[in-house]
Structures are given as structure tokens and as C-alpha cells.
Amino acid sequence: MSALGRRRESQDEEDYWMGSKVNRNKFNLFDDEVTVETAETLAKSKKLLTQFEDEDVDTVNWDDTPVSSEAADSSPISGVSARVSFTPSSLDSTTPTVQYSKSQEKLHSLTSPSSARSLEDEIPSYTSTSSGSKNQEEEVQYLRRALKKARELKFSPDDTIRKMILGEPYSLEVFRSKEEKLQLLDKAIQVHDGNAITAVVLFLRQTIKPSLFNLELQRRPVAVNHYLSYLRAHYDFKELGDVLGMLNRTEEAAILKYKQAIGAPDVRGKMNALRGCLKAHFIHEPDLVNEAHLVEQHAALLERQWPIEDADSKAEAQGDPVFKQYPRKVSILNMPLITTLYYCCFYHGRDAENLLTSPLAIKKQHQLSDKQYMWTALSARSRLKHWTGIEELLTAKGWFGSTKNVSVIGFDKVCEILHKTSAPNDVLSKYMRMIDGSERRLNLARKYKCHEVVVETLVHLRDRQELQTYASKLPPGSPGLKTAQDALRSSTIKWKT
Structure with missing residues (x-):
């Protein structure tokens, strides 16, 4: 065609x-x-x-x-x-x-139903993988649409804070600009709700620059306090120290570092941490001079305890008689200063002052008062039944080489310590007679059952009637009864009428 x-x-x-x-x-x-x-x-x-x-x-x-x-x-x-x-x-x-x-x-x-294998058996992996991915993709798309819709809605700070206080669902992601976020924080501060303030502050920390966050936080002291409380409760010490330093709260930052230093489990690590903390936070701060001295004393005490513990543990293992008679109950490491002094007075009471174990060296380095040293040393020697050592502690030199008994804590406290350690009656009565004040001496002598001192005090007070009453209660043949009878028969004593 x-x-x-x-x-x-x-x-x-x-x-x-x-x-x-x-x-x-x-x-x-x-x-x-x-x-x-x-x-x-x-x-x-x-x-x-x-x-x-x-x-x-x-x-x-x-x-x-x-x-x-x-x-x-x-x-x-x-x-x-x-x-x-x-x-x-x-x-x-x-x-x-x-x-x-x-x-x-x-x-x-x-x-077909009569077939031995079904279509799902032929393609199981394809079906499961395809459906799972499809479901996940649909869920992601749904969440994206929901988030977009939520962002398009107009949420006011007042409404959001109200929902936070009432425990209703709320969203902070809808606040996009810096002004909206700060308005939200100011509203939370205005209603005085700590949980809302903390939640908004954490939201700001995550969504704005650190420099801007720190600047706005400094302008709101209430928000700062809640944020610091949150950091302490969650043991975020690094951030807490940074915030305190930013706010120029040097004292709180120094104390925080000190607590972290003493929390070290190892003694050597603790000593190094204390020295580092002292140099970084205490020495260069004029307002922390007293605290710096205390931190220095703490570090020096640990540096003294470490070699003492090492030497005494070896001596105890080798069978030293002192440690065998009085075994150590606990380690001296990390013990307080007075406990360390008591330990050295008990096990090393006569060591020379140039040794680490010397009680006098501890008293001098750590600037202990005479009363602190006397009470601790007297307690240690009394427990050791070292009566001559007690005499040495209570003896002082007078004019022209003379000696006299002196106690900076008072002889009534000396008698109290001796009574607690079950000192002999003659030792207790000796120092009981040195108590100033007849009424005070009489009351303590009756309390500690120093009968001779009671009789001597009643005679000194010329209270014949009270002496007769007290003598009637004494056991027959006791030294106190004999002293009372001799005083009652004496014609040279002028009794009160």
C-alpha cells in the first residue's frame, strides 16, 4: 500500500x-x-x-x-x-x-490451602523487613508532623508554667527564641516553684550558648541557688565548682574542693589532694587565711600519721611488749588531732621532741593549748597506771629552783580523771587535798569516798556535829575513822557553836 x-x-x-x-x-x-x-x-x-x-x-x-x-x-x-x-x-x-x-x-x-508451603514461607524476610521499616518510617513521619503542629501552636509562658505546676503534659521545645526562654524562666521565678525553675534552667543550659547562659543566670540569684542545689544533689561537682568560680563565690568553691580532697580513699592521694587544694584555692585568697591554716594543719597531720602507722604496725607484728600488753584497736590514719596526741602519749609518751611520735612535738606544731595537752596526756598516763608520770606532768618549777604542784585544768578535773581510771585511794587523796575551796573539796571527797580528806575538811571547817555524823558511818578500823576520833578528842580545836 x-x-x-x-x-x-x-x-x-x-x-x-x-x-x-x-x-x-x-x-x-x-x-x-x-x-x-x-x-x-x-x-x-x-x-x-x-x-x-x-x-x-x-x-x-x-x-x-x-x-x-x-x-x-x-x-x-x-x-x-x-x-x-x-x-x-x-x-x-x-x-x-x-x-x-x-x-x-x-x-x-x-x-492454595492444600499447598505444603505458603507464599509467606517463600518470602518471610522480605515481608518482615519491609513491614517493620514501613511501620518505623510511618511512626517517624507521624512524630515529625506532631512536632511541627506543636511548634505552630502558640504556647504562652504562663500556660506552660501552669501545666508544669499542675503536673499536666507540657513542652518546652516550642520556645525557640532567647526572649521566649527568658520569659519562661522569669515566670517560673515569679511563681516561686522550685521544680519549674530547675526544669527551665536545665532547658536553657541545653539550648543556648554557655556564655549567654552564664550571663543570664548571674542576673537571677534565685535561679542560681536552685541550679546549685540541683548540681549538689546530682554530685556534679565539676560543674558546681565552675559555676561557683564564675559567680566569684570563692569560699564555697574552696570548701567544695576541700570536701572532694578529703574524700579520696587513699591516704597518699588525700595528702596530695589537700596540698593541691591549699595552693589553688586557699593560699591566694585573703579572706580564707584562717581556713588555709586549718587545711595546712590537716595535711601536716596526715604526713605525720603515715610514718607512725607504718612503724608501729611493723613493731606490733614483731611482738613489741607495749603493743602486746595494750593491743591497738584501730589504725591511727585519718584520726583527729587529739586522738593522735592521745595515741602518742600512750605508746610514745617519753619520746624526744625531735621525733614524729613526740607528744610535745605534736603540741608545738599544731599549736595545742596547755589545757588540751594536759587533759590528753593525763588521761593516757592514768590509763597506763603511770603515777610517777602524772607527778611529772603536775610539777612545775618555782622561784629559786623550788617545785610546786600546778594543774592548768584544775585539780578537781585531775581527780575526776584519776577516779575514772580506778587510781589508788592514796593517789586520789593526794590530789584531792590540792583542790581549792573547802566546799568543793568536801563534795568531791564524799563523792569519790576519800574519807580522810572528808574528815580533814570538816575539821578545817570546825564542824563538830557534821564530823560526828560522818564518823558514825565509817567502817570500824578505817584510817578515816581513826582520824575523826583523834580530832574529836583534841582540845586544841575550837569548834563552831
């Missing part, structure tokens, strides 16, 4: 389809209702019949990509093809009848 003829035939077909001979309303493939006549007319079309004759035209993979006919025939699950024919009954019910090709028959045999 010539080109002119082919062109004329094409023009005739186009005129036929586009002309009035065909009712286009009845032949619309997108209409919801399809009549029998329309289906028959469609079947007569050469082009559509050609499409239905090709079995593998509609062969597709599971991902809707076309495959070749060979792949469709070789694998029962690689692709499907279908031939659709319309029957009058099916057209009336608008349900097409599907006729399967060979590849579809294989797939139908796999998916």
Missing part, C-alpha cells in the same frame, strides 16, 4: 473514533458501569484483541517492574501475568473473571 493510502486509512479510523457514529459515553473505560454491548464492541476491536492475545505483556515482578516471558515461566514467584475476559454475568456484577496463565497456575498452587 502506498503512503497515500496508509494516510487515508489512518484518517478514516480517526474520523470513525472521533466522530458521532460511536457513542463515547458508552465506550468510556473509566466509567463505573460497563454494559454488555460495550464489552462486545470492545472485543471486536483489533487492537484490544491483539493485547489480550499476548500472554506475557502484563508480566511484572513483586516490585511492579516488567520481566521477560522466560523469567515469568521459569519462576513461580518472579512475576505474574493475567488474561481478563468479560462475561455478561461478570459485567452485570462489575466483577471480572480472571484466567491464570501457566506461571500464574504455579503461583496459585503455592498459595
Whole structure:
């Protein structure tokens, strides 16, 4: 056929389809209702019949990509093809009848109930992975839409703080600008709710620059106090020290570092930490001069305790008689200063002053008072039953080489210590006679049952009646009774009337 003829035939077909001979309303493939006549007319079309004759035209993979006919025939699950024919009954019910090709028959045999393996068994990994990823992606998309919607809503600081106080759901992420965040913090401070203030401060710390956060925090002392309390409760000492230093609260920062230093489990580590803390936070601060002295004393005490403990533990292991008679109950490490002094007075009371164990060296270095030293040393020697050592402590040199008994804590306290350690009656009575004040001496002598001192005091007071009453209560043959009887028979004593 010539080109002119082919062109004329094409023009005739186009005129036929586009002309009035065909009712286009009845032949619309997108209409919801399809009549029998329309289906028959469609079947007569050469082009559509050609499409239905090709079995593998509609062969597709599971991902809707076309495959070749060979792949469709070789694998029962690689692709499907279908031939659709319309029957009058099916057209009336608008349900097409599907006729399967060979590849579809294989797939139908796999998916039928009588088959030993199902389609899910053939592709289990694909189904689970695909559905899980899809669900996760849908959830992420939903959350993004919810967050976008929440950001679009207008949340006021008053409403948000009210929800925080009432325990209702709230969101701080909707406040984007610095001004909105600071308004939120000011509102929390205004209502005096500590939890709300802390929550907003932490939100600011996470969402604005550190320099800006520190600047705005300094302008709000109430927020600073709540933030510091939060850091202390959560043991965030590094951040706490930085904030205190930023606020120029040097005393609090120094005490914080001191607490961290003494919390070291190892003694050597504690000594090094104390020295470092002393140099960094105490020495260069004029307002912390007294505290610096105390930290220095603490470090010096640890440096003294360490070698003493090392030497005494070795001596105890080697069977030293003193440690065998009086075994050590605890280590001297980390003990207070007075306890360390008592320990050295007990085990090293006569050591020279140039030794670390010398009680006098401890008194001098740590600037202990005479009363502190006397009470501690007297208690240690009294427990050791070292009465001559007690005499040495209570003896002082007078004018022209003379000696006299002196007690900076008072002889009443000396008698109290001696009585607690069950000192002999003659030793106790000796120092009881040195108590100033007749009434005070008489009361303590009666309390500690120093009968001779009681009788001597009553005679000194010339109280004959009270002496007779007291003598009647004394056991027969006791030294106190004999002294009382001699005083009552004496004619040189002028008794009170």
C-alpha cells in the first residue's frame, strides 16, 4: 500500500473514533458501569484483541517492574501475568473473571490451602523487613508532623508554667527564641516553684550558648541557688565548682574542693589532694587565711600519721611488749588531732621532741593549748597506771629552783580523771587535798569516798556535829575513822557553836 493510502486509512479510523457514529459515553473505560454491548464492541476491536492475545505483556515482578516471558515461566514467584475476559454475568456484577496463565497456575498452587508451603514461607524476610521499616518510617513521619503542629501552636509562658505546676503534659521545645526562654524562666521565678525553675534552667543550659547562659543566670540569684542545689544533689561537682568560680563565690568553691580532697580513699592521694587544694584555692585568697591554716594543719597531720602507722604496725607484728600488753584497736590514719596526741602519749609518751611520735612535738606544731595537752596526756598516763608520770606532768618549777604542784585544768578535773581510771585511794587523796575551796573539796571527797580528806575538811571547817555524823558511818578500823576520833578528842580545836 502506498503512503497515500496508509494516510487515508489512518484518517478514516480517526474520523470513525472521533466522530458521532460511536457513542463515547458508552465506550468510556473509566466509567463505573460497563454494559454488555460495550464489552462486545470492545472485543471486536483489533487492537484490544491483539493485547489480550499476548500472554506475557502484563508480566511484572513483586516490585511492579516488567520481566521477560522466560523469567515469568521459569519462576513461580518472579512475576505474574493475567488474561481478563468479560462475561455478561461478570459485567452485570462489575466483577471480572480472571484466567491464570501457566506461571500464574504455579503461583496459585503455592498459595492454595492444600499447598505444603505458603507464599509467606517463600518470602518471610522480605515481608518482615519491609513491614517493620514501613511501620518505623510511618511512626517517624507521624512524630515529625506532631512536632511541627506543636511548634505552630502558640504556647504562652504562663500556660506552660501552669501545666508544669499542675503536673499536666507540657513542652518546652516550642520556645525557640532567647526572649521566649527568658520569659519562661522569669515566670517560673515569679511563681516561686522550685521544680519549674530547675526544669527551665536545665532547658536553657541545653539550648543556648554557655556564655549567654552564664550571663543570664548571674542576673537571677534565685535561679542560681536552685541550679546549685540541683548540681549538689546530682554530685556534679565539676560543674558546681565552675559555676561557683564564675559567680566569684570563692569560699564555697574552696570548701567544695576541700570536701572532694578529703574524700579520696587513699591516704597518699588525700595528702596530695589537700596540698593541691591549699595552693589553688586557699593560699591566694585573703579572706580564707584562717581556713588555709586549718587545711595546712590537716595535711601536716596526715604526713605525720603515715610514718607512725607504718612503724608501729611493723613493731606490733614483731611482738613489741607495749603493743602486746595494750593491743591497738584501730589504725591511727585519718584520726583527729587529739586522738593522735592521745595515741602518742600512750605508746610514745617519753619520746624526744625531735621525733614524729613526740607528744610535745605534736603540741608545738599544731599549736595545742596547755589545757588540751594536759587533759590528753593525763588521761593516757592514768590509763597506763603511770603515777610517777602524772607527778611529772603536775610539777612545775618555782622561784629559786623550788617545785610546786600546778594543774592548768584544775585539780578537781585531775581527780575526776584519776577516779575514772580506778587510781589508788592514796593517789586520789593526794590530789584531792590540792583542790581549792573547802566546799568543793568536801563534795568531791564524799563523792569519790576519800574519807580522810572528808574528815580533814570538816575539821578545817570546825564542824563538830557534821564530823560526828560522818564518823558514825565509817567502817570500824578505817584510817578515816581513826582520824575523826583523834580530832574529836583534841582540845586544841575550837569548834563552831
